[in-house]
Amino acid sequence: MSGVFSHLRVSSEYSISQGLLTIDQIVESASTNSIPSVALTDKSNMFGLVKFFNKCEAAGIKPISGASIKLIFENDENSHELLCLAKTNEGHKNLMKVISNAHNNSSFTSPVISFNELIELKNDIVAISGGKDSHIFECLKRNNVSDATRIIDSFTKYFKDDFVLEVQRTNRPDEVEYFKNILPLAVEKGIPLVATNDVLFANQDDYEVHETKVCINTSKTLNDPNREKIFSEQQYFKSSEQMEDLFKDCISSIDNTNEISKKCNVSFDTKEYFLPEYPVPKEHNFDTYLEELSNKRLKGYIENFKKEQQEEYKSRLNYELNQIKNMGFSSYFLIVYDFIEWSKNNDVPVGPGRGSGAGSLVAYALGITTLDPIDHGLLFERFLNPERLSMPDFDIDFCMEKRDLVIDYVSKKYGEGAVSQIATFGTMAARAVVRDVARALGKPYALGDRISKMIPFAPGMTLDRAKEEQPLFAQSIKNDDEVREIVNLSYKLEGIARNVGKHAGGVVIAPGSISDFCPVYVDRSSSSVMTQYDKDDVEKIGLVKFDFLGLRTLTVIDRAVKSINKNLDTEKLNLDKIPLDDEKVFKFLSSGKTMAVFQLESSGMRDLIKRLKPTKFEEITALLALYRPGPLNSGMHDEFVDRKHGRSPVTYPHKLLKEVLEETYGVIVYQEQVMEAARVLAGFSLGQADILRRAMGKKKKEEMEEQREIFVRGCKNNDITSKNAEQIFDLINQFAEYGFNKSHSVAYALISYQTAYLKTYYPEHFMAAVLSSELGNTDKIHALIQECSRMKINVLNPNIRTSKKRFNVNKDQDIEYGLGAIKGVADAFIDHVCNIRDKINFKDLWTFSKKIDIKLGGKKSLEALSQSGAFDVLAPSRTIAIKSVEDMLKDGASNSNNPSLQSGDLFSSIEEDFDPYEKYKNTPELTLTEKLELEKKSLGYYLSGHPVLAIENKVKKIRSKKISELSNETKTATLICLINSVRQIKDRKGKPLTFINFNDGTGTMDGIVSSEILENCHDILKEGKILSLKGTVEVDDYRTGDLGGLMFRMRVKEVLTVDSELDKRIKEIIIDISNSKAVSLEKFSEYLDSFNKDFWTDGSCRLNVRVTSEKSEAIIDIGDEYKFKPSLENFFSLEDVFGKNIIEI
Secondary structure, three states, rough: OOOOOOEEEEEEEOOOOOOOOOOHHHHHHHHHOOOEEEEEOEEEEOOOHHHHHHHHHHHEOOOOOOEEEEEEEEOOOOEEEEEEEEHHHHHHHHHHHHHHHHHHHHOOOOEHHHHHHEEEOOOOEEEOOOOOOOOOHHHOOOOOHHHHHHHHHHHHHHHHEEEEEEEEOOOOHHHHHHHHHHHHHHHHHHHEEEEOEEEOOOOOHHHHHHHHHHHHHOOOOOOOOOOOOOOOOEEEEOOOOHHHHHHHHHHHHHHHHHHHHHHHOOOOOOOOOOOOOOOOOOOOHHHHHHHHHHHHHHHHHHHHOOHHHHHHHHHHHHHHHHHHHOOOOOHHHHHHHHHHHHHHHHHOOOOOOOOHHHHOOHHHOOOOOOOOOOOOOOOOOOOEEEEEEOOOOOOEEEEEOHHHHHHHHHHHHHHHHHHHEEEEEEOOOHHHHHHHHHHHHOOOOOHHHHHHHOOOOOOOOOOHHHHHHHHHHHHHHHHHHHHHHHHHHHHHHHHOOEEEEEEEEEEEEEEOHHHHHOOEEEEEOOOEEEEEOOHHHHHHEEEEEEEEEEHHHHHHHHHHHHHHOOOOOOOOOOHHHOOOOOOOHHHHHOOOOOOOOOOOOHHHHHHHHHHHHOHHHHHHHHHHHHHHHHHHHHHHHOOOOOOOOOOOOOOOOOOHHHHHHHHHOOOOOOOHHHHHHHHHHHHHHHHHHHHHHHHHOOOOOOOOHHHHHHHHHHHHHHOHHHHHHHHHHHHHHHHHHOOEHHHHHHHHHHHHHHHHHHHHHOOOHHHHHHHOOOOOHHHHHHHHHHHHHOOOOOOOOOOOOOOOOEEEOOOOOOOOHHHHHHHOOOOHHHHHHHHHHHHOOOOHHHHHHHHHOOOHHHHHHHHHHHOOOOOOOOOOOHHHHHHHHHHHHHHHHHHHHHHOEEEEEEEEOOOOOOOOOHHHHOOOOOOHHHHHHHHHHOOOOOOOOOOOHHHHHHHHHHOOOOHHOOOOOOOEEEEEEEEEEEEEOOOOOOOOOEEEEOOOOOEEEEEEEEEEHHHHHOOOOOOOEEEEEEEEEEHHHHHHHHOOOOOOOEEEEEEEEHHHHHHHHEEEEEEEHHOOOOOOOOHHHHHHHOHHHHHHOOOEEEEEEEEEEEEEEEEOOHHHHHOOOHHHHHHHHHHHHHOEEEEEE
């Protein structure tokens, strides 16, 4: 026995529909089993290939580039599988084109390539006949030897010695028979056999886990008797010995795997960059054209500067241009300049810049960024370091709605084949994987949903973390067998690739066809073309990634400015020209009322900004840099605030650093300050200083010691002793750990300032634009409307006559409600209504249904509009508007079937003065509770009132106070409230602590629920529930300061349902006959008899009647047989029969 075997067919998790192995597991399995070489052969893709090569080479294992493709012969109806391996870099390039062509083939529902196309790209590719899904296997399974022979001959004709026959022994049907039939053909044709194990998972006991993944991806269940089981438990990563034992009667098939491995020698050269070529004028090359453009545009900017200042700018520009030229990045700058220039000329809002790119004066001169780097103290070397070559990386923010227009422009300019977006991979995250596993196991949906909801919703949440943070989850795993079964299986699938997605903003532009560098993936549902490598791997192979990022705030700013300028007759607003030292803006910011202000709206940031009370733009820049976990945990933000207000002295590590650190009161806030400190104290060039900054960030001991020595030596030239230099180095290093990129901070501070300016001077237009940016997020809309209320801005109710799709400001400076924010209303229907409305005025629902194409919206749109109150202006009441929907649908159908009719079912045979609502005059009005529930359904929140106020007459006896009645003297209270939010954290002892926010229509409060209390109420303490909360009340100092009025919070001691409190405390109610529908005792008796007998079963609450005459009043107890269970539902039932609001409790 040779003792060596190479795995030539291995599927990783990236095969998506099959395969469980991560790249790390493949490498680990190969190392453990002493496998010298492994081929990664995922289904029609190379998603994991770059990572695979890097990991294998690091572990001393030879990686082989390969893929399992689907191939179709001419005149065949079905495609079959073929295994391909690349022999050389040229073969790898050809294989990438094969895969790309298969993805671009839109004739099939999955990637398929024709045999003729494959032959054109066959050079340096090894073709391996394929396993159970291959043409040859299928032919021999049907005993069709002649077709099998024909196919073999086709392959050998073109691939010659690079075609081999594959055999497997994985205990799957027909494998034994196939081996018997293929062996004589292999001998007759002189074609080598190679053994593979079609590897899908690491260990034999992973089979069930893999089957679960397959079920998740095929929407099947494990116990489905009709499910086809196409894999076996033998498809694990076997050792050489196991494979030799399996094929001991055909040992050459084992040896041949190594022979093929020797043929395959692909390498990834990751040191070269492949820059696209910008089309420059004939008389220029990239460098000269960039130089001409930059100088020309800078000249216009600095023409009014003093001569010395102009020289400073020219010198910096020439320095940067030389560095860019020497690094070979001129074309890159021109490409970015070009698509940003196109965007600005085509009404696509562009951000001021982000990331370190704002440190380049060339970028500023070209209009790539809008921040003067010299004015703001930004460094070019933080972006491009001449002493450490790396690709430039401009992250560009575009208006969210128009970003795709820029990508389309770039695709057309450089050729669609050269431009691609980037694939990402969705994984089985904690909350999703338990749902998937529960479904695959055939468990009820409710069980998977219940387990999923126990897992906290937080970025990066894992099952392990959920067990630590959510005791209920851990307890359920321990006590519930079904939960334990689901979670244990979920652990094995957590983090595995689930699907292919698209990177939010990454775009690759190649110097030629993308498939020369990387295979492409085509999403069949959207026709989107993406690189198969992720963003990191794209850069590792030398392609250039451009980030076209969508920023919602740019859309908000654009809409707000257009809305403002529409109403300005004088000079139009231009945010690029507003002063950055506006006192009114800083006063507004200092108030902390910064909801919807970019980057400044979180509660923590609002607290910090109120403490800082910024008075200059540089302090907003510092705020954004300080409000991050590192600086916040270190206390740097407190030191910065105290130094600004004189509570702490402003000191500097050395007097030479005063100029560098004066802007930030001696606190090292930015990475650029670390670089400048090294330059000023130790004579570092800015390139060397950038290397020092990176070293301090990475904390590599050897590198740090080397940098320390250079720093201390350099300090001697400024008469700084070694001891002092060591101390300064340590101090700078301490701050450098938290230092932030100033270029990014300045760019985003500008957007923060612009949004603050808009909210200060044009609040209605700004808030309308913000509301319009959140049309699909009803929770956010509700919060923003509450903010408008606080700002004394009137947001009108939905109105079919005046509302547009988006929120907009009318001539009275009120905000008209956006119809697009109503859940369930079709966009096309809104557009249609707005277009028709421009020509005619809707008098009532009759004219609406006559003039509007009802079928465009359908029942769902009409119901949502009526329930939200949008039809209130056309109908006598909300109730009638809702009742009219069915007839409007019939009317619309009649109109569409017979356009000559004026109207259909609802309003047929009418006179000019008819009342279209006559038929509904006896329709009972909706109760406030019913009205609110319909608003909640259509708008996502309550518009006309509050659900607690709607039941006020039913709960006043079971609460001690309303929130608005609380005072400093209130020590304890029982409140009836709607739960707005529930959030869990851990206290200092590691115990869970639950924070709730609630309101009762008269005020809002926060509450704290301990783990002991939560154990008794976790099943009822949910968002959207109305509950009874009992506990101690105290002043909430933070919210009192934040909102300006006295605010309270509750330490909750008991949480109960309203019904349980009613049952416990309400023993009798009174109905006043004179106010009810029952005008007499006899009539009252008839109404009582109309109730189902169950209503009066096991009751504890007595029903009394008040009878009033001119001179007297009597309360009559109508007897024990009419006792009922006091609950909200039963109270409403009584009101339905006897009349609204007639119950006295």
